[in-house]
Amino acid sequence: MPVGGLLPLFSSPAGGGLGGGLGGGGGRKVSGPAALRLTEKFVLLLVFSAFITLCFGAIFFLPDSSKLLSGVLFHSSPALQPASDHKSGPGARAEDAAEGRARRREEGAPGDPEAALEDNLARIRENHERALREAKETLQKLPEEIQRDILLEKKKVAQDQLRDKAPFRGLPPVDFVPPIGVESREPADAAIREKRAKIKEMMKHAWNNYKGYAWGLNELKPISKGGHSSSLFGNIKGATIVDALDTLFIMEMKNEFEEAKSWVEENLDFNVNAEISVFEVNIRFVGGLLSAYYLSGEEIFRKKAVELGVKLLPAFHTPSGIPWALLNMKSGIGRNWPWASGGSSILAEFGTLHLEFMHLSHLSGNPIFAEKVMNIRTVLNKLEKPQGLYPNYLNPSSGQWGQHHVSVGGLGDSFYEYLLKAWLMSDKTDLEAKKMYFDAVQAIETHLIRKSSSGLTYIAEWKGGLLEHKMGHLTCFAGGMFALGADGAPEGMAQHYLELGAEIARTCHESYNRTFMKLGPEAFRFDGGVEAIATRQNEKYYILRPEVMETYMYMWRLTHDPKYRKWAWEAVEALENHCRVNGGYSGLRDVYLLHESYDDVQQSFFLAETLKYLYLIFSDDDLLPLEHWIFNSEAHLLPILPKEKKEVEIREE
Ligand code: DMJ
Secondary structure: OOHHHHOHHHOOOOOOHHHHHHOOOOOOOOOOHHHHHHHHHHHHHHHHHHHHHHHHHHHHHOOOHHHHHHHHHOOOEEOOOOHHHOOOOOOHHHHHHHHHHHHHHHOOOOOOHHHHHHHHHHHHHHHHHHHHHHHHHHHOOOHHHHHHHHHHHHHHHHHHHHHHHOOOOOOOOOOOOOOOOOOOOOOOOHHHHHHHHHHHHHHHHHHHHHHHHHOOOOEEEOOOOEEEOOHHHOOOOOHHHHHHHHHHHHOOOHHHHHHHHHHHHHHOOOOOOOEEEHHHHHHHHHHHHHHHHHHHOOHHHHHHHHHHHHHHHHHHOOOOOOOOOEEEOOOOOEEOOOOOHHHOEEHHHHOOOHHHHHHHHHHHOOOHHHHHHHHHHHHHHHOOOHHHOOOOEEOOOOOOEOOOEEOOOOOOHHHHHHHHHHHHHOOOOOHHHHHHHHHHHHHHHHHOEEEOOOOOEEEOEEEOOEEEOEEEHHHHHHHHHHHHHHHHOOOOOHHHHHHHHHHHHHHHHHHHHOOOOOOOOOEEEOOOOOOOEOOOHHHOOEOOOOHHHHHHHHHHHHHOOOHHHHHHHHHHHHHHHHHEEOOEEOOEOOOOOOOOOEOOOEOHHHHHHHHHHHHHHOOOOOOOOOOOEEEOOOOOEEEOOOHHHOOOOOOOO
């Protein structure tokens, strides 16, 4: 159908004006110049809208221009180069920069601004052409056809919804498998015993204050002594309770665990009319409930986990099956963060559902959860990856990448973690996940990992081919990840990955050590003459994050190098000196200040992760052995599914 078919007013009986060209004659009678001006205005409006759409497209697909400069101007050197290769002294920085640029040109990629620009232009052209093609196709459709398409789409979504709901009339009985390594012996060494007891006391302080001032609410405000609610959970309540369950269990705080369980039984309600973050609710609530079930065998946790999993299914009702970031739990309507590149979903969000969803299928006997996350993988595997890297943004409607930003920190981090852990959790049978993980890590090493002038290894961020020499606190989890994956590394690479983990741990320790409070900033930089230091005011805060303790925990377990216990204890002292207040533990606004400026939030992940990892560092290895347990991204425990049990049981209807 030609465009004119949609615009009957274009043709005049005289065949003049725009109508002669577009309408092909025979159209409705036009009464005069005023009407003609109206049609002209309409056409102009259409053209103008198309133009604006294209401009917006260009903005979304162009890399951040301020970062173009930083990528070109700042030096970096490959992390694999030995530290001694790095010159010190005043001339070193400029030479390094020149070497860096030459090397990037040889590689023909990430740092070459011309190639990157060319690349970006080609991508913009391609995107514009696609947008134009799609617009033309839509314009060529009859209104009835468009309406039919909409109805079909609606029907498909409704069918999907029905299908997702249908099988959940009840849970099949399962035999609870007693958990391995949950009864902990007291450490033999008295000094270690004392330290572990201190960490348990910290947990009591955090829990009792939450209980006293914010019971049943999501988080505690330890300074103002009240509840703190975050929009991440909509109006689901009790984030701290669900997040803390397994820490209470392994610390043998039995009474507290029982009161938490009763709260879940009586109050945890998912019938809420509010928008939640699918990722956050999954890692904290689904993960926390699954973990509590696997540790205690209490049916209520399995029931609640599956009930919540079902509520999350409508998030996957997108054309590609890549889930929305945000979901209204009542209406089942999803959307993405408004700031995310052109309506994209976020890699670290949709990529951090796999472990929990595989267990939901395992515990419910229903394959639907596993199908949803396996489809994410299928979509990812079909896409071409720039330089082998995974961009942080993926559009759920087109199934195409958004902005080419890559990060092992915020927006990307736990996607990589879940690839590795999917393989481990499958009892090493999920070879696809293993391949995806090691391929991704190889690309990350080539394009993102660098060594500073003084020899600190760091993981930079990649924006449209250019590097930003900044590492987030979140990125510090990667030390533990590299070490955990070392065992399955390609031949001859195991030691290398263990060392890489150790180097990242050292860099993150430096980021703590170079502050006044001895707690790390949100992000630290390796440019403008600084190393492992935050230079921007809005990156100097510490919100009780766990990633550095997480890496120390894996490094301790895998190497038993005493420095990890020493570093962990430094952090305990810093938390006690600067974050502990009468009403619990608070985050800090600036870790470089001489006096505490509190943010007045006790994050639920402080109880779920930070204190749990610290406790494990001062426990024997037979408490939650790594051969039997996987920690989800919120440090919740999921057992490895033994080979013979890994198949999802399909329930007879
Ligand atoms: C936690 O909620 C999880 O570890 C998540 O994967 C990243 N951010 C926080 C802690 O910093």
